Amino acid sequence: MLKLDLFDLERRQTLRVEGRVEVDDDLLEGLPFVYEEPFVVVLNATWAGSGELVVRGGVVGTVSQDCRRCLDRVERQVDVDITLLFAPSDLLEEDDTETYRLEMGVREIDLEPYVRDEVILAIPAFAECRVGCRGLCAGCGENLNETECMCSPGGMDPRWDALRALENK
Ligand SMILES: [Zn+2]
Ligand SMILES: [Zn+2]
Numbered sequence: 001m002l003k004l005d006l007f008d009l010e011r012r013q014t015l016r017v018e019g020r021v022e023v024d025d026d027l028l029e030g031l032p033f034v035y036e037e038p039f040v041v042v043l044n045a046t047w048a049g050s051g052e053l054v055v056r057g058g059v060v061g062t063v064s065q066d067c068r069r070c071l072d073r074v075e076r077q078v079d080v081d082i083t084l085l086f087a088p089s090d091l092l093e094e095d096d097t098e099t100y101r102l103e104m105g106v107r108e109i110d111l112e113p114y115v116r117d118e119v120i121l122a123i124p125a126f127a128e129c130r131v132g133c134r135g136l137c138a139g140c141g142e143n144l145n146e147t148e149c150m151c152s153p154g155g156m157d158p159r160w161d162a163l164r165a166l167e168n169k
Contacts, residue, residue, distance in 0.1 A: 002111040004045050004055070017043040021059075021112060021119070032125045036062040036075065041115055043082065053086040053102060055111065059119055065127035069135030070143050080122040084114050 002019040009015045020038040043057035059080045067074050086102040086109070093099075100114065134144035139151035 002041060002043070002115060004043075004109045004111055006053075006107055006109065009045055009047065009053075014044060014046045017041075017045060017055075017057075017111060019112075021061075021116060031120065033063040033065040033076075033123055033127075036064055039078070039115075039119065041111075043111060043115075051088060051091055052099070055082070055084040055086070055114075057082050059115060061119075063123060067129035067133055068126045069128060069133040070145055071136065072129045072143070072145075074127040074129045076123070076127060078119065078123060080119055082115060082118050084111070084118075 002017055002021075004015065004017050019041050021035075021041060022038050039059050039061035041057065041059050043055050045053060045055045048054050059078065059082060061078045062075055063078055064073050064075045066072070085099040087096075087099045088102045088104065092101055102109075130145070136142065137144055137149045137151050140149050142149040
């Protein structure tokens with residue numbers, strides 16, 4: 001939980017929030033990548049003059065994904081800049097989809113779900129292990145980055161040619 005204490009913030013005008021998003025968080029299920037270690041989060045919250053709350057900072061971590069061609073594990077460094085805007089309901093324009101609603105009388109906000117959303121948005125759904133990954137052979141399933149298989153470019157295994165030749169006799 002990345003707690004932002006709004007009363008504290010009221011007093012100090014600006015507040016630093018630091019924390020981690022843990023690897024085993026339930027809400028991370030079903031994502032096209034896995035966290036290798038907890039994300040480190042550093043944020044600064046400030047009241048803007050207009051009554052809005054601005055939260056700025058960054059998230060650093062490592063995720064891994066399967067290469068979409070050969071299914072090898074690909075590790076990726078993640079360094080996401082984050083800007084979150086909150087506004088009280090009376091300042092919130094109805095068609096404003098960028099700004100989150102700040103409920104009246106709320107004492108604290110858990111920034112973790114917002115941060116998680118930003119991280120998920122920032123990570124591409126697909127990874128490739130290298131430029132021009134050759135992927136897996138559709139015929140035999142070999143990783144073509146590592147070996148040349150016996151299949152012909154058309155996808156048929158030439159070993160069947162001999163059999164077919166026999167059948168046709
Ligand atoms: Zn690959
Ligand atoms: Zn093959």
